[in-house]
Amino acid sequence: MKIVVSARNGTRDFECDPGEKILHAGLRSGVELPYECATGTCGTCKARLVGGRAESEWPDAPGGRSLQSAAELLTCQSVARDDCTLALGTALKSRAPSAPTPRALGGVVRARRALTHDVVALQLDVDGPLDFDAGQFALVTVPGIAGARAYSMVNFDRGAERLSFVLKLKPGGAVSNWLFGDGVEGTRLGLFAPLGHATFHPDVRKHVLCIAGGSGIAGMMSILSLACREGHFGAWDGHVFFGVRTARDGFFLDELEAFRAQYPARLSVTVALSDEDVPASLPAAYPGFAFARGFVHAVAGERMKGRFADVRAYVAGPPPMVDASLRLLLREARLPPADIRYDKFS
Ligand SMILES: Cc1cc2nc3c(=O)[nH]c(=O)nc-3n(C[C@H](O)[C@H](O)[C@H](O)COP(=O)(O)OP(=O)(O)OC[C@H]3O[C@@H](n4cnc5c(N)ncnc54)[C@H](O)[C@@H]3O)c2cc1C
Numbered sequence: 001m002k003i004v005v006s007a008r009n010g011t012r013d014f015e016c017d018p019g020e021k022i023l024h025a026g027l028r029s030g031v032e033l034p035y036e037c038a039t040g041t042c043g044t045c046k047a048r049l050v051g052g053r054a055e056s057e058w059p060d061a062p063g064g065r066s067l068q069s070a071a072e073l074l075t076c077q078s079v080a081r082d083d084c085t086l087a088l089g090t091a092l093k094s095r096a097p098s099a100p101t102p103r104a105l106g107g108v109v110r111a112r113r114a115l116t117h118d119v120v121a122l123q124l125d126v127d128g129p130l131d132f133d134a135g136q137f138a139l140v141t142v143p144g145i146a147g148a149r150a151y152s153m154v155n156f157d158r159g160a161e162r163l164s165f166v167l168k169l170k171p172g173g174a175v176s177n178w179l180f181g182d183g184v185e186g187t188r189l190g191l192f193a194p195l196g197h198a199t200f201h202p203d204v205r206k207h208v209l210c211i212a213g214g215s216g217i218a219g220m221m222s223i224l225s226l227a228c229r230e231g232h233f234g235a236w237d238g239h240v241f242f243g244v245r246t247a248r249d250g251f252f253l254d255e256l257e258a259f260r261a262q263y264p265a266r267l268s269v270t271v272a273l274s275d276e277d278v279p280a281s282l283p284a285a286y287p288g289f290a291f292a293r294g295f296v297h298a299v300a301g302e303r304m305k306g307r308f309a310d311v312r313a314y315v316a317g318p319p320p321m322v323d324a325s326l327r328l329l330l331r332e333a334r335l336p337p338a339d340i341r342y343d344k345f346s
């Protein structure tokens, strides 16, 4: 089926397979349809159906709250039933020539390792090499459960045949409970990847600020790995703020220490505990880190005062934490929006 999209800066068209999400068809064809979560919660992908027939596969998607009429739809949840014409209220962006093109592929769960009582690391072998940028995410589909879930890659190498993820168990969550269950290794999952705009590129000559809540550290690990490998912190500062509730919720601390130890003069790591005072065992185990009690955005705001010049910020984690960080970065730090990259783990 042919999809024609008219945007403020022109008209593009692409082919959409039966049952394929309109967003996926556009992105794999090089048409940069707008999106953020790609999973039906944010409303960023809305478009108006001007001609043809299309249906949402998740009519109750929370992102539907942003739709203003029955003619509007979420492209990340909708499939075409006919040739369609869509109108966007925004301009289509152009994809950077080096940015990888997303595609549908499969992957097999190979290994799962507990990181905390409710966080696991998961390795997935994919059908063919996948290129992605540091900070990107994949949509994961599990057999028998409706809808895709977004998970950020921890690794970053181009041509990756194995993807690493960090997964937090969501109470009552269908996919995360399934992935925490028995018999998962060896199961084949569906993927659509890579997605996401919270990417790090070493040619951007700026200080790096990472504010992560919980499993939001996943994409930051990818960014920090690449930045360290490229020697970015030889010339630019890196400020990592990692927020968890209590000491037992912390993970990847050894890995963060290994990054910090490579660039002790420029790379700092601060761990914020929101729900308890910092136990003496933490600074004893990680003397190179700073620790604080408080919400991670508040700790970052306090410690970054007067240090926001030439900073590009990356934020990921639960929506309230990301919203509070965005308020800090926009209103107090006065960073331009182009220097704020975020993923809201909705
Ligand atoms: C960009 C991004 C990156 C993320 N990265 C990570 C990460 O690295 N690690 C991590 O732990 N978490 C990450 N998350 C959060 C993670 O996606 C959620 O925790 C996960 O969706 C929970 O899934 P669940 O099935 O356990 O919960 P559920 O409550 O069952 O489902 C949650 C989500 O699934 C989708 N969904 C539910 N029902 C349907 C349906 N019928 N049809 C279609 N879609 C449906 C919706 O998006 C919904 O919000 C990320 C989120 C986003 C948006």
Ligand code: FES
Residues within 6 Å of the ligand: 034, 035, 036, 037, 038, 039, 040, 041, 042, 043, 044, 045, 046, 063, 074, 075, 076, 077
């Ligand atoms: S991108 Fe479709 S609702 Fe978020």
